[in-house]
Amino acid sequence: MLAMNACKVRVGIIEATHGAKSGHPGGSLSSAEVLTYLYFKELNIDPKNPKMDTRDRFVLSKGHITPGLYSVLANRGFFPVEDLVKFRHIDSYLQGHPNMNMVPGVDMSTGSLGQGISTACGMALGLKKRGGPERVYALLGDGELQEGQVWEALMFGAHYKLDNLCVIVDNNNLQIDGAITDVMSPYPIKEKLEAFGYAVTEVDGHCFVELEKAFEIARGTKGKPSAILMKTTKGKGVSFMENKAAWHGKAPNDEEYKLAIQEFCEAQTALEEEK
Amino acid sequence: MSERKKIATRDSYGAALAELGHEHPEIVVLDADLASATKTGVFKKEFPDRHFNCGIAEANMMCVAAGLSTVGYVPFASTFAMFASGRAFEQVRNTIGYPHLNVKIGATHGGISVGEDGASHQCCEDFATMRSIPGMVVISPSDDVEARAAVKAAYEHKGPVYMRFGRSATPVINDTPDYKFELGKGIILRDGTDITIVATGLMVAEALDAADILAEQGISAQVINIHTIKPLDTDLIVSAAKKTGRIVTVEEHNIIGGLGEAVCSALSENYPVPVKRIGVNDEFGHSGPAADLLVQFGLCARNIADVAQAHLQSK
Numbered sequence: 145m146l147a148m149n150a151c152k153v154r155v156g157i158i159e160a161t162h163g164a165k166s167g168h169p170g171g172s173l174s175s176a177e178v179l180t181y182l183y184f185k186e187l188n189i190d191p192k193n194p195k196m197d198t199r200d201r202f203v204l205s206k207g208h209i210t211p212g213l214y215s216v217l218a219n220r221g222f223f224p225v226e227d228l229v230k231f232r233h234i235d236s237y238l239q240g241h242p243n244m245n246m247v248p249g250v251d252m253s254t255g256s257l258g259q260g261i262s263t264a265c266g267m268a269l270g271l272k273k274r275g276g277p278e279r280v281y282a283l284l285g286d287g288e289l290q291e292g293q294v295w296e297a298l299m300f301g302a303h304y305k306l307d308n309l310c311v312i313v314d315n316n317n318l319q320i321d322g323a324i325t326d327v328m329s330p331y332p333i334k335e336k337l338e339a340f341g342y343a344v345t346e347v348d349g350h351c352f353v354e355l356e357k358a359f360e361i362a363r364g365t366k367g368k369p370s371a372i373l374m375k376t377t378k379g380k381g382v383s384f385m386e387n388k389a390a391w392h393g394k395a396p397n398d399e400e401y402k403l404a405i406q407e408f409c410e411a412q413t414a415l416e417e418e419k
Numbered sequence: 420m421s422e423r424k425k426i427a428t429r430d431s432y433g434a435a436l437a438e439l440g441h442e443h444p445e446i447v448v449l450d451a452d453l454a455s456a457t458k459t460g461v462f463k464k465e466f467p468d469r470h471f472n473c474g475i476a477e478a479n480m481m482c483v484a485a486g487l488s489t490v491g492y493v494p495f496a497s498t499f500a501m502f503a504s505g506r507a508f509e510q511v512r513n514t515i516g517y518p519h520l521n522v523k524i525g526a527t528h529g530g531i532s533v534g535e536d537g538a539s540h541q542c543c544e545d546f547a548t549m550r551s552i553p554g555m556v557v558i559s560p561s562d563d564v565e566a567r568a569a570v571k572a573a574y575e576h577k578g579p580v581y582m583r584f585g586r587s588a589t590p591v592i593n594d595t596p597d598y599k600f601e602l603g604k605g606i607i608l609r610d611g612t613d614i615t616i617v618a619t620g621l622m623v624a625e626a627l628d629a630a631d632i633l634a635e636q637g638i639s640a641q642v643i644n645i646h647t648i649k650p651l652d653t654d655l656i657v658s659a660a661k662k663t664g665r666i667v668t669v670e671e672h673n674i675i676g677g678l679g680e681a682v683c684s685a686l687s688e689n690y691p692v693p694v695k696r697i698g699v700n701d702e703f704g705h706s707g708p709a710a711d712l713l714v715q716f717g718l719c720a721r722n723i724a725d726v727a728q729a730h731l732q733s734k
Contacts, residue, residue: 197491201489201490203486243517243518244489244518245518245519251489252485252486252489252514252518253513253514253517253518254514255513256509256510256513256514258478259478259482259510259513259514260482262478262479262481262482262483262485262486262510262514263482263483263485263486263489263514264486265479265482265483265486266482266483266484266485266486266487266488266489266490266494267486267487267489267490268486269471269483269486269487270447270486270487270489270490270491270492271490273468273492274490274491292478293476293478293479293482293510296473296474296476296478296479297479297482297483299474299476299479300473300474300476300479300483303474304471
């Protein structure tokens, strides 16, 4: 079921970026499983009541992967899946980067890297202070770790013992200008997060079994925040996009769109046969 | 003039927060290792569990404030004006301004009167940067009474507010029974017919003294206190232009982008009259005692009176 939903999320990513003739498919595809897991399993949310006060919060700190976020929100029922093709259009509510006042289900406006994790810290602090069970999840890119503010926020989260905060890093190893190791290496990420006071779980970011276990560990962590470091493949699920930095912020043309959709159809058929 | 009681508006900020905190449990205060200087220490003492030190990390602090505001708190993020409006500009713009979140920014140590710390800490650009953010309210109170009222008004306003307070003790000029703070409304502090001095912040007291000097020379100067730089009280500015035909603006800010330019914009589109802007003339400050610096930079009653007089002679 989760795998099928992730496949649908991928279809939405390609529909959205193709419809917009711009946008960020690569990092959306690498996060498809974690977004699916969060919205279909982990988060306490209600698509009919997106502002429910007792909901868990999700902050897309890597705000450029709106195709991924919008697709999962639409597939989860926050708004019509048909609207995805209007992504980035001039009169569309589906802005290039998330706008919390326009898009149902978006908990924070993001887009400028490094800022989302700080807002997640603020939410987690406030919710903890309120005393409820609500949790806060922030998804960051590995390139985003180059922003100094990320480390300010990480310090803050550990200092205030925000054990209701879970920081997820999509480690797809690529950013706009190439490999993160060539541009500005953030490694070793796990050791750095641990040194900053986080309970870190490393997972294959495309494996639901591992994701489930990691989120369980995160929920069970007390007295310190948790982090999930996901090894992923940028462009995952579209053969010609995989592991190519060029697909960070480029839309598929009509031919590429057809090829990608065809690959998803094949993947869905295979999943159905597995049942 | 010299007998007036003097209080720094940063002290008023801390005191007002401590007072408001009793009525409103959702008020929380954030600091970046400057609680003793922003004077929020008073609030911290009253409500230790509602004060959060963020360490020397202003960018993070502004976004933490944004996050807190989404779960029902009203955060007052406090630091020096330089860091609140400068270092964290983009955080304020993108994560507070763009989503129009209910965050209040308490920026102390505004302007040249920071004194000895020198140019790196003398913020004369905050009106310009904060005014340019859509939906941001920008307040620059003139004394203790107004600063306390401004904090309350900022709390009552739903949306982002930037408040600029001063480091140095400032004469209390608004301790009158009929004083009323209305967001976005200027106040005629002194009536006059020949020229209008439009001032903000610490310069309001200087403008009043300048009007006294001008009166001795037979010049009737009207003094307007603009405590809200944005939204600007355009109606009042235009009516002053119609009445006196000449305007002088005074602010402890670069003449680029602040009150002077806001007044010029309002007038040029509605009722153009000649305006002289007094402020920091597009230069950096330097170290020195605050009072001496203000005189050196022409941000004093004597210079305001001289500029006003010369402005009138050009009629």
